[in-house]
Every structure is written in structure tokens, then in C-alpha cells.
Amino acid sequence: MFNLYFISQSTCSILLLLNFALKNVACNPVVRTKSGCLKGSIDRNIDGGKFYQFMGIPYAEPPVGDLRFKAPKPKHPWKGIRNATEEGSACPHRREKRFNQSVPLVGDEDCLFLNVYTAELPRNSATMKLKPVLVYIHGGGYVFGNGGRAKYGPKNLMTEDIVLVTLNYRLGILGYLSFSDPTLEIPGNAGLKDQRLALRWVQDNIRRFGGDPNRVTIDGESAGGSSVHFHVISPSCRGLFHGAIIQSGSTLNSWPWGKLDGAISVVNKIGVKAKTQKEALDVLKSLSAYELVRVLEQMGITECSNDWQDISPVIEYPHEGAFLTKSPIDILNAGEQNQVPLILGYNSKEGHWMNYQQMAAKAMGTWVAPFSWECIIPWQTGIKKGTAKSKRFADTLERTYQTETPEENVVNAWSDSIYDVGIEQAIKFHLKTHLAPIYAYRISVITRLNYLKRSLNLWDKPGVFHSDELGYLFSQSITPKVSPGSPEDIYRRRIVKLWTNFVKYKNPTPDDELNVLWQPVESVDPIKQLDIGENLTFVDTPEARRFVVWNELLEESPFIIN
Known part of the structure; x- marks a missing residue:
């Protein structure tokens, strides 16, 4: 056996020709990108159809040494053929249970990798009909997660004629450290800039995988959803995509935002006094990647909407390469956003995730901000906790959420405050x-595929939890066996069809195949949403009725982000 990684570029060309000559023979596919050649592998979708997968593709130089905390640099070309049959390292994090110290830390700072899945490789990209592309950005509160197959497997989506890309980006302090001092050259948003560089990689290389760079849709859930919305409002991302799907997040939620120079507060909270930005940076530079993960954990957990994160995306000072230098509200009011078709929406009971996190954190002895009715007033309103106005707003909200059990009332309040109201705004x-066009949705379908319900074994709780829809879009390590024609199979294919129709046509229902016409939103009173449940219908939702109260409050104290 010889090592494919070190063979010459000319051998890469020979293997490319062999791929086409032996197209009916099971062999490792080889693709030449602008950075070098990649050897992939073959897998099967849920229907048994073949697709090619190329994993662990580096799209940036390792963000280490002088590049730590800074904007990413494009990957230098390599020689020979790189093995792309295994996923690249995740970025450092404590998996999904960041409050659980018994869960090991994982990942490496050299983590800027992406994965490409495609059913057809072009013999000649100049004559092949190129396929629309879906680029998926994972969630995880900007502090955990990765784009790997355990949660974002391609087997469901690869039943449709698209190319799928998933990716990693830097998390936590490594991804979102920011300083206002331009001499430190760390203005923030490195993780968002990672995503932007991945989108540029797609523009430069996706033809080699049969994808059309002129038909790229970006999608994401939770922090991935708000990331997608950041790209929609960022002028620096113009031309990198042509449609966007925003699941359970937006830039008008409270939680995506960090504070410029928040590092000083972080360092002081862990017991190291830093008087200047430079002193805070020196402290954080001296720590290992895993120590930086633990630093954020030491600060405890807050899910309160009126708490402003110390480390997360920020509005940067103007400079070359900036991701965002203006408030999203100012950008939207001026019509300066990227004018692409959008899908936005949420799940029926997003707030169960916060309720669970609160209970689990307390059980672990981790500090957690308690729920209160003042806690759910977003910080963007400028209303200070403890003031007369805050208490008056809190009393109004408490009266609004008294329709179900005490636990469900709190869950509904979490749902609206942390997710739904920001998306509606x-x-x-x-x-x-x-x-x-803008399409709005609400997901209410419940089967064994609901991701978070299955992960936490909380089948006794009503509604669709935060991230539950991922079990329909993606094949996962926890996916149960699904029989053809079962409710799980029907709903899975229906959601995949809606999403991939949008990827292909920028219209989720271009025909009557799904027996519904999903119409774009035309008015905010009320916003017309498609309820994706056992049926596809437009219904009057409990959230819509509660939004009336929120909108009255927000007329008095509108959102401000600056």
C-alpha cells in the first residue's frame, strides 16, 4: 500500500480520471479544490441511494499562535491528496452539557474544518447541471457544538438533489473575545468571521462537488440561526448566499450579544484583577484552550433576557475586514441588509430547554440565575431591573402567562422572551x-424523532422543545429505526421537502405536492405562520395572542442595540 496523502498532483489528476472511468465501481472519490486534492468516501442515504462525502476539509489556517482570537486566514494549498474520510477536530467545548463537569472537554484549537456531501461529482463542471447548495451552521449558544455527523448527519437531506455543507467555527472566548483598543487587533466576532470564510470557500470550490455557487442557502438553528441572521444583516457577506433559513434565533434575541471589552469583566470575575484591556488579553493568552472553556463555566449560567453576555458577538469599531459595525436595527431600518428570501420560525415550547438547564444546573451545584418576571424583560429595552417601570412590565407579563400549569406558564415565558419575541420582532x-419573500413557521409535530425530547427522555412534557426539529432534518446518532410510511417517516420527509424546496426554488411550496401553499408574510398584525404539525395549516397560535401584549410593551420601550 502507498500513502495517498503524499502522492503528486499529477497522480491526483490520474485518479480523477479513474473516478470517471470507474464510476460504477466502489472506490474512494477524489476531488481537486483550489487548495489541493481530497480523497473522500461513499455512503448511502435513508433510501439506499449513494452519495459522496468529504469530511474534515480545512478552510482556514489553524487559528493558533499569532492567529489566536483573530480573524481567520484562508488555508494554504497542500501537496498530494489529503484524506477527507474522517471528520476534523471540533473546536474546544464541553459538548452540550456545559454545566455538567462530569462531561469531558473535547476539541482542539485547530478546528476550522467543513464537510461536503453530494450525490454526484462533475466530470466537467462547465457542462454539468450544478445543484443548489445548503450550508448549515450548528447551534450551541456560541459555546458548544460542532458540524459533525453525530447531530448533523446527511442521510435525510441527501434524498433530495442538493449539495450539503456543514462546518465548525470557534466558540466561547476563542471565538468571541473583543477589545475596543485597535492596537490589540482583536475587534471581535472571530467565530462569525470563520463562518464567513467558510462561505467564501464554498464560492471558490463548491463547483468541484457539483454545487452551484450562485444558488447557496444558509441555514442554522439556535446560535446557528442567529448566526445566519448576522450574515443576512452583515454587508461584508454580500454575494456569499442567496437565501437564508433562520431556526429558533435572530439578532434581535437577547442572548447572541456580547460586550465589547467584556474580557475585563470575565477576568475580574475569575479572581484576576485586570485594569486595562491589554492586561486582560495577557491573562487570557496565557491560558490553554480548555482553561478558557472553564473560565466561562466559572461565571455560572444565566438565561435571563435582561442579562447581557460578556463574551458573544459584538458591534465592532470600523476597520478593514469588520463583520458588523452597525446595529441590526439601524441596518434593517435603512434597508441595508442582504435582500434574499428568508424562512424564520420557532418551535411550540422552546422554553423547556431553559427549564431543564435550570434544574440540571442546580442539581450539579452550579450557580444559575433564578427565573423571575423581571428576568424575562429583554435588556435591549433599556429597562433596569428593580425600577418601577421594570416591576410594572413584570406584573403585566405575569398576568399574561397564567393560562396553564405553573411550570408551563414559566416555560411559555422562557419560550417567548428568549426566542419567539425576538424572531417576531x-x-x-x-x-x-x-x-x-419572508416565510414564517411554527413547529408542533411530536414523534420519536424529536431531538431534545429524545435526548433528555422528557416525553411527559408537552410541546416541541428547542432543537427538536433537528431530528427530522438530520440523521443522528440517537435516531431510532424508522419504518417506511410510519408517521416519523412521513413527517421527516415533509420537513426535508419544505426546506429543500426553498433551497432549490426559494419557495418552500412551489407546487401542490404537500397540499398547502405557504404564503409569504405580508402583515405583522398578525404574522401569518405555517404550523408544521401533523398537518400543514395556518392557525391562531397561543404565542400570537401573547405577542399582542409584548408588542404593546415594546411600543413603549422599543429594542435598541448599540
Whole structure:
């Protein structure tokens, strides 16, 4: 056996020709990108159809040494053929249970990798009909997660005629450290800039995998959803995509935002006094990647909407290469966003995730901010906790959420405050100036495929939890066996069809195959949402009725992000 990694570029060309000559023979596919050749592998979708997969593709130089905390640099070309049959390292994090110290830390700072899945490789990209592309950005609160197959497997989506890309980006302090001092050259948003560089990689290379760079849709859930919305409002991302799906997150939620110079507060909270930005940076530079993960953990957990994160995306000072230098509200009011078709929405009971985190954190002895009715007032309103106005707002909200059991009332309040209201506000602001269609949804379907319900074994709790829809879009390590024609199979294919129709046509229902016409939003009173449940229908939702109260409060104290 010889090592494919070190063979010459000319041998790469020979193997490319052999791929085409032996197209019916099971062999490792080889693709030449602008950075070098890749050897992939073959897998099968849920229907048994063949697709090619190329994993662990580096799209940036390792963000270590002088590049730590800074904007990523494109990957230098390599010689020979790189093995792309295994996933690259995740970025450092404590998996999904960041409050659970018994879960090991994983990942490596050299983590800027992406994965490409495609059913067809071009013999000649100039004559092949190129396929639309879906680029998926994982969630995880900007502190955990990765784009790997355990949670974002391609077997469901690869039943449709698209190319799928998933990716990693830097998390936590490594991804979102920011300083206002330009001499430190760390203005923030490195993790978002990682995603932007991955999108540029797609523009430069996706033809080699049969994908059309002129038909790219970006999608993400939770922090991935708010990331997608950041790309929609960022002028620096113009031309990198042509449609966007925003699941359970937006830039008008409270939790995606960090504080410029928040590192000083972080360092002081862990017991190291830093008087200047430079002193805070020196402290954080001296720590290992895993120590940086633990630093954020030491600060405890807050899910309160009126708490502003110390480390997360920020509005940067103007400079070359900046990701965002203006408030999203200012951008939307001026119509300066990327004018692409949008899908935005949420699940029926997003707040069960926060309720679970609170209970689990307390059981682990981790500090957690307690729920209160003042806690759910978003910080963007500028209303200070403890003031007369805050208490008046809190009393109004408490009266609004008294329709179910005490636990479910709190869950509904979490759902709206942390996710639903910010998404509804994003739709309202987009409608003022957006020139492309906007589709709104709410997911209420419940089967054994609901991801978080299955992960936490909380089948006794009503509604669809945060991230539950991922079990329909993606094949996962916890996916149960699904029989053809079962409810799970029907709903899985239905959601995949809606999403991939949008990827292909920028319209989730271009025909009557699904027996519904998903119409774009035209008015905010109320916002017309497609309920994706056992049926596809437009219904009057409990959230819509609660939004009336929120909108009255927000007219008095509108969102401000600056």
C-alpha cells in the first residue's frame, strides 16, 4: 500500500480520471479544490441511494499562535491528496452539557474544518447541471457544538438533489473575545468571521462537488440561526448566499450579544484583577484552550433576557475586514441588509430547554440565575431591573402567562422572551424594508424523532422543545429505526421537502405536492405562520395572542442595540 496523502498532483489528476472511468465501481472519490486534492468516501442515504462525502476539509489556517482570537486566514494549498474520510477536530467545548463537569472537554484549537456531501461529482463542471447548495451552521449558544455527523448527519437531506455543507467555527472566548483598543487587533466576532470564510470557500470550490455557487442557502438553528441572521444583516457577506433559513434565533434575541471589552469583566470575575484591556488579553493568552472553556463555566449560567453576555458577538469599531459595525436595527431600518428570501420560525415550547438547564444546573451545584418576571424583560429595552417601570412590565407579563400549569406558564415565558419575541420582532423589522419573500413557521409535530425530547427522555412534557426539529432534518446518532410510511417517516420527509424546496426554488411550496401553499408574510398584525404539525395549516397560535401584549410593551420601550 502507498500513502495517498503524499502522492503528486499529477497522480491526483490520474485518479480523477479513474473516478470517471470507474464510476460504477466502489472506490474512494477524489476531488481537486483550489487548495489541493481530497480523497473522500461513499455512503448511502435513508433510501439506499449513494452519495459522496468529504469530511474534515480545512478552510482556514489553524487559528493558533499569532492567529489566536483573530480573524481567520484562508488555508494554504497542500501537496498530494489529503484524506477527507474522517471528520476534523471540533473546536474546544464541553459538548452540550456545559454545566455538567462530569462531561469531558473535547476539541482542539485547530478546528476550522467543513464537510461536503453530494450525490454526484462533475466530470466537467462547465457542462454539468450544478445543484443548489445548503450550508448549515450548528447551534450551541456560541459555546458548544460542532458540524459533525453525530447531530448533523446527511442521510435525510441527501434524498433530495442538493449539495450539503456543514462546518465548525470557534466558540466561547476563542471565538468571541473583543477589545475596543485597535492596537490589540482583536475587534471581535472571530467565530462569525470563520463562518464567513467558510462561505467564501464554498464560492471558490463548491463547483468541484457539483454545487452551484450562485444558488447557496444558509441555514442554522439556535446560535446557528442567529448566526445566519448576522450574515443576512452583515454587508461584508454580500454575494456569499442567496437565501437564508433562520431556526429558533435572530439578532434581535437577547442572548447572541456580547460586550465589547467584556474580557475585563470575565477576568475580574475569575479572581484576576485586570485594569486595562491589554492586561486582560495577557491573562487570557496565557491560558490553554480548555482553561478558557472553564473560565466561562466559572461565571455560572444565566438565561435571563435582561442579562447581557460578556463574551458573544459584538458591534465592532470600523476597520478593514469588520463583520458588523452597525446595529441590526439601524441596518434593517435603512434597508441595508442582504435582500434574499428568508424562512424564520420557532418551535411550540422552546422554553423547556431553559427549564431543564435550570434544574440540571442546580442539581450539579452550579450557580444559575433564578427565573423571575423581571428576568424575562429583554435588556435591549433599556429597562433596569428593580425600577418601577421594570416591576410594572413584570406584573403585566405575569398576568399574561397564567393560562396553564405553573411550570408551563414559566416555560411559555422562557419560550417567548428568549426566542419567539425576538424572531417576531425580526420579521417586523424586515417587513419594513425587505424586498424578498419572508416565510414564517411554527413547529408542533411530536414523534420519536424529536431531538431534545429524545435526548433528555422528557416525553411527559408537552410541546416541541428547542432543537427538536433537528431530528427530522438530520440523521443522528440517537435516531431510532424508522419504518417506511410510519408517521416519523412521513413527517421527516415533509420537513426535508419544505426546506429543500426553498433551497432549490426559494419557495418552500412551489407546487401542490404537500397540499398547502405557504404564503409569504405580508402583515405583522398578525404574522401569518405555517404550523408544521401533523398537518400543514395556518392557525391562531397561543404565542400570537401573547405577542399582542409584548408588542404593546415594546411600543413603549422599543429594542435598541448599540
